[in-house]
Amino acid sequence: MPVVEKTITVSFRHQVHFTESLFAVGNTVLAEVFASGKVEFGAGEAKVLLILDDALAEARPSLSAEMEACFAAMQGRAHLVCSPVRLLGGESIKNSSHWITEVHALIDRHHIDRHNYVIAVGGGALLDMVGFAAATAHRGVRHIRIPTTTLAQDDSGVGVKNGINAFGKKNFIGTFAPPFAVINDFDLLSSLPDRDKRAGYVEAIKVACIRDADFFDQIERDAVALARFDQAPMKELIRRSAELHLTHIATGGDPFEMGSARPLDFGHWAAHKLEQISEYRLRHGEAVAIGLALDVIYARRRGYLSAVDAERILVLLEVLRFELFAEELLFVDSRGSLCVINGLEEFREHLGGRLTITLLSKIGQGMEVHEMDIAIVTESLNELRVRHFAG
Ligand SMILES: NC(=O)c1ccc[n+]([C@@H]2O[C@H](COP(=O)([O-])OP(=O)(O)OC[C@H]3O[C@@H](n4cnc5c(N)ncnc54)[C@H](O)[C@@H]3O)[C@@H](O)[C@H]2O)c1
Ligand SMILES: [Zn+2]
Structure with a gap:
C-alpha cells in the first residue's frame, strides 16, 4: 500500500x-x-x-x-x-x-x-x-x-x-x-514573602549543577547575600538561570520532550511526589530542594559523585535556609512501601518510555541512569533525616 x-x-x-x-x-x-x-x-x-x-x-x-x-x-x-x-x-x-x-x-x-x-x-x-x-x-x-x-x-x-x-x-x-x-x-x-523569594533559588542551583560549574561557584559566593535577598545577586541569579533554561530548550534537541530524558528535572522525581503527598503544603521549589538533596546523597552513595561535591551542594542549600527533610518522606502506602518511591514510576509514566533519571557525576555535569536502587534511595532518605535532626 x-x-x-x-x-x-x-x-x-x-x-x-x-x-x-x-x-x-x-x-x-x-x-x-x-x-x-x-x-x-x-x-x-x-x-x-x-x-x-x-x-x-x-x-x-x-x-x-x-x-x-x-x-x-x-x-x-x-x-x-x-x-x-x-x-x-x-x-x-x-x-x-x-x-x-x-x-x-x-x-x-x-x-x-x-x-x-x-x-x-x-x-x-x-x-x-x-x-x-x-x-x-x-x-x-x-x-x-x-x-x-x-x-x-x-x-x-x-x-x-x-x-x-x-x-x-x-x-x-x-x-x-x-x-x-x-x-x-x-x-x-x-x-x-521570603518563602517564595527563596523557593526559586533551587531551580538555579539545579541548572548550575547539571550545566554550569562557574554559575554554581557564583551562587556559592553570593549565598549569604542571597539568603538576605540582596537585590543584585538575586537579579543575576534569575537572569543566568533563565538563560540556561532557555538555552537548553532551544538547543538541547528535544524541546517538546519526545524522548525519555528530561535533564532539567534533576531532583524532580521525588519532588513532584512530595508536593502531591504533602497536599501542596510544600511549594514546588521547597520540594525540589529535598528531591535534589536526596539525589545528591544517592549519587554519592552509588559512587557517581564525590563526597566533596555532594557536601558543597547540601551546604549551599542549607546556607540558603532550605529545609532538606519533610515528614512526608516517611509516609507509607497501604502495602507498607514508602509513598515517595512511587514517584519513580509516576515520573517514568509521565515522560513515557524507559525510566531516565538525571543525576550528577560532578558539579556542572549531569549524567543519566535508567534504574534506581530502592535500598540505596531508602538509605539516602534516612541520611537526610539524621542530618536534619542533628542540625
Ligand atoms: N511549566 C513549567 O515548565 C514549570 C516548571 C517548574 C514549575 N512549574 C510549576 O510552577 C508552580 C510553582 O510556581 P511558584 O513557585 O511560582 O508558586 P505559586 O505560583 O504557587 O506562587 C506562590 C504564592 O505566591 C503568590 N504570589 C505570586 N506572585 C506574588 C507576588 N509578586 N507577591 C506576593 N505573592 C505572590 C501566589 O498567589 C501563591 O500564593 C508549580 O505548579 C510547578 O509545577 C511549572
Ligand atoms: Zn521545577
Whole structure:
C-alpha cells in the first residue's frame, strides 16, 4: 500500500525580556512586544485579556490601575478588553479544571482570537493554568507570561510547558506551547514573602549543577547575600538561570520532550511526589530542594559523585535556609512501601518510555541512569533525616 510521508517543520521565536517597572510610564517593553506581533493583514489594535494573581494584586493595590493606565497610553497598538481579572494564585488553581473553563469563557466573551493576547501576571501555578487555557482556546491564542515569583522568573515562566494537575498527579493535563513572549520584571518580586523569594533559588542551583560549574561557584559566593535577598545577586541569579533554561530548550534537541530524558528535572522525581503527598503544603521549589538533596546523597552513595561535591551542594542549600527533610518522606502506602518511591514510576509514566533519571557525576555535569536502587534511595532518605535532626 502507498505511504505518503512528509516532515513538518515548525519554528518558534521565544523572546524573554528583562526589565523593571514594566507598567510605568516610559517603559516600552510591552509596546515592543506587541509591535513584534503585528500581523500582515492586521486586524487593527490587539485585544488583551489580562489575568492577575490575586496575592500580588492584594500586596500591590495600585497595580491594576497602573496596568490600565499603561494600556490607555498604548492606544493604537493594544487595549485591555476589561479590567485585570483577579484569580487566586497558588497550586489550588491547578487542582481543578474549573478555572480553565473560566478563562475559556472570558476568551469567548471578549472575542480573543489567535492574533489577540492573553497575558498572565503571577506565580508559576497561575501561569501554568492560564497558559493551558490560552493554548487550547481556538487551538492556541497568543500568550504572554509575566512571572512574579523567583521560581517563575528563573525557570517555569521561561519554559514551553503548561498544565494542570489531575488524578492526583502533577501536570497530568497540559501542552507544549511556547509563549508569545515572557517578560521578567524584577520589581514585581518585591511583594513576595521570603518563602517564595527563596523557593526559586533551587531551580538555579539545579541548572548550575547539571550545566554550569562557574554559575554554581557564583551562587556559592553570593549565598549569604542571597539568603538576605540582596537585590543584585538575586537579579543575576534569575537572569543566568533563565538563560540556561532557555538555552537548553532551544538547543538541547528535544524541546517538546519526545524522548525519555528530561535533564532539567534533576531532583524532580521525588519532588513532584512530595508536593502531591504533602497536599501542596510544600511549594514546588521547597520540594525540589529535598528531591535534589536526596539525589545528591544517592549519587554519592552509588559512587557517581564525590563526597566533596555532594557536601558543597547540601551546604549551599542549607546556607540558603532550605529545609532538606519533610515528614512526608516517611509516609507509607497501604502495602507498607514508602509513598515517595512511587514517584519513580509516576515520573517514568509521565515522560513515557524507559525510566531516565538525571543525576550528577560532578558539579556542572549531569549524567543519566535508567534504574534506581530502592535500598540505596531508602538509605539516602534516612541520611537526610539524621542530618536534619542533628542540625
Ligand atoms: N511549566 C513549567 O515548565 C514549570 C516548571 C517548574 C514549575 N512549574 C510549576 O510552577 C508552580 C510553582 O510556581 P511558584 O513557585 O511560582 O508558586 P505559586 O505560583 O504557587 O506562587 C506562590 C504564592 O505566591 C503568590 N504570589 C505570586 N506572585 C506574588 C507576588 N509578586 N507577591 C506576593 N505573592 C505572590 C501566589 O498567589 C501563591 O500564593 C508549580 O505548579 C510547578 O509545577 C511549572
Ligand atoms: Zn521545577
